[in-house]
Amino acid sequence: MKAWLIEQLQRLNMSEALVRPEGFTRQGYTTEETNAITVFRAIAEELGLASVEDAAGNIIARWEVPGGENAAVATGSHLDTVPNGGAFDGGAGIVCSLGAVKLLKQASFEPQRPIEVICFRSEESSRFGVSTIGSKAMSGLFDPTIGSLKDQHGTTLAEAVASQGFDWENLSKAKRPKEQLQSFVELHIEQGLHIVEHQKNYGVVKSIACPIRLTVTFNGKAGHTGTTPMDRRQDALTTAALFISFVQETALQLNDAYEKSLVATVSKLTSAPNSMNVIPHTVIAGVDIRSVDDLLKQKMAKAIRIEAERIEQTTGVSIAIDVLVDNPSVLLDPPLAEQLASDHETYSVHHMDSGAGHDVMNMAQVWPSGLLFIPCEDGLSHHPDESATAEDLVMGAELLARFLMEATTQ
């Protein structure tokens, strides 16, 4: 199983090396993502699964059970990456899901319900600033107004979708009736160090922190860098620097002051005109705030608003704050979490929260859903050094096989 899982991950990533200096760049609704999905369908077919593509480009690879119950039990993840990301974020969930099917087939298991491995489109928010587009469509959470969002090259989301053969106008048709699925479990690398620090083998997630995302625009005044006295400037970048430091310091303070953890990051920043001899007149920053404690997240956002008003007064640079995303945290299905955590003699479990969003948070709006974490090296993700051990991938396949077996035996 170990060799098979690694081989499939190599095929999906089209690289013998799973850790390499440039990482992997396979953004949502690109040919790179589509190519990986084509490999996924080939592997599913080799396992005897028939796969179909929905209107959003999600793939549902299905183990049909003609005489059994209708509602399927599903597992899955995604194959898109951030730019220069790793081979495991999304990929680990996909190969462990396929590995689980392989284990059940090898054991000649006969499910009483259909089993599905789902590969979702465009999970990462790095290209268009919105995440989990495929699973939103499948869960009926599709927002048609975001088709005009642009990537850094000016391509709109609707154009990107069309480039891969899908029609933005039809994306809502990917919505599945509730009765088609009984439950959904996603497996993902942890992207942190909680499992290892608690000396456990894997994690079962209770709730998922959804971000508040802000776009903050600083409007100052251009001027010649050589002739504009220091005390007569409205420099958008020095104002943004005060803001960035405030976000960092306040997030550290809130972590000290409250039990639940919070992270806040100024992750995007562009400065204009970005010329050596012109004072920056406009800075646009993206802020990502997360905590499973929604009140703590709101406290951070409120502190940012108050500070922005204060800085505006002292610097003369105007600051506008737009809310891109503000969703409450998602509580996953407690009975399913209990099932995923129970009766393990081989592997020990850590109950935890997830700081990152995943496709399962959309699926959980409709179907009882669960999330399994396997450890990843140094807690790293969204980084070329992102990796998980072959042993932990095997554990992942076994955990998912057990879930699928239990859920399709009743």
Next chain:
Amino acid sequence: MKAWLIEQLQRLNMSEALVRPEGFTRQGYTTEETNAITVFRAIAEELGLASVEDAAGNIIARWEVPGGENAAVATGSHLDTVPNGGAFDGGAGIVCSLGAVKLLKQASFEPQRPIEVICFRSEESSRFGVSTIGSKAMSGLFDPTIGSLKDQHGTTLAEAVASQGFDWENLSKAKRPKEQLQSFVELHIEQGLHIVEHQKNYGVVKSIACPIRLTVTFNGKAGHTGTTPMDRRQDALTTAALFISFVQETALQLNDAYEKSLVATVSKLTSAPNSMNVIPHTVIAGVDIRSVDDLLKQKMAKAIRIEAERIEQTTGVSIAIDVLVDNPSVLLDPPLAEQLASDHETYSVHHMDSGAGHDVMNMAQVWPSGLLFIPCEDGLSHHPDESATAEDLVMGAELLARFLMEATTQ
């Protein structure tokens, strides 16, 4: 003269409005710059000047004097702009120079030496990070190694030069023998408020502050914004924010502590990967430091180095500093400055320094050179609202005409 000067400025800027919301974008070695230069040659021809193009694309428009002295007296400026800059930075010097010739022709003046109006190529540093490329070539200060510098679209300086019909390998041929010119005077908008604040009409510059320019690279570590705890990050952007605030605060302090003024600006900044859910791993910043007091400039650069080492220790983000430019200030010719300032009954003069570099700083390395400033509205430049009054343009033409007359009468 007033209407004529405005009309020529409109022709050069190809716009009836000389102040407009988008300003003017006419970067060095682009078709836009070349188009404006073509208009310049047409106006020069209308005034009876024969113009030639040198190997760097500079234009020398010449009033020939067959029987007179050989060494010409020259004036001039440039026609390139920063992105979304104004119509007057460079343009004012060009039209006042042409206007001076027109005044002398109207007065049937007969010069004893040739008179030249020079239009230099690519004065602004906004495109390639280096300034005054044309005048460097003419003064023999051409540095062939910078041909590989790239603009933001990846075009090299050598390629840009080639795109306008010139050969980077031949640029050094634009160097003129010392005996070809007797003296050079540039007129420019002040890009500040010193003249107005001293209630004078125009400025004569004693020395020009040349910048120290640094490229500062912050290397941190990427990570998921939702899962990497605040106290385990090596965020390149929060580190850069500390640096930006330090530069701003230290520049303000040095201005309070010393007689001569200093400006320091973090004018360029890019952050990578610039993704909503990835902690910034690399920030590259450009710093521009200027003062006519070279020791003060060095003091600022040294403070930056010491602080960078300190921040590196506290944040774990490595900081590398590269020096792009570090030139001493340029003292202009004192007798020429005295001549430009003397005997004025109509206009009152303010003696001052220049915080910005100009083509004249290169010409001054070879020929006795002077720099005249006319006021500009609100001291603004490198900004769409940059402007100068028609009355001050007329004054500029008259000041240059007087200089040309005096210098070609002996």
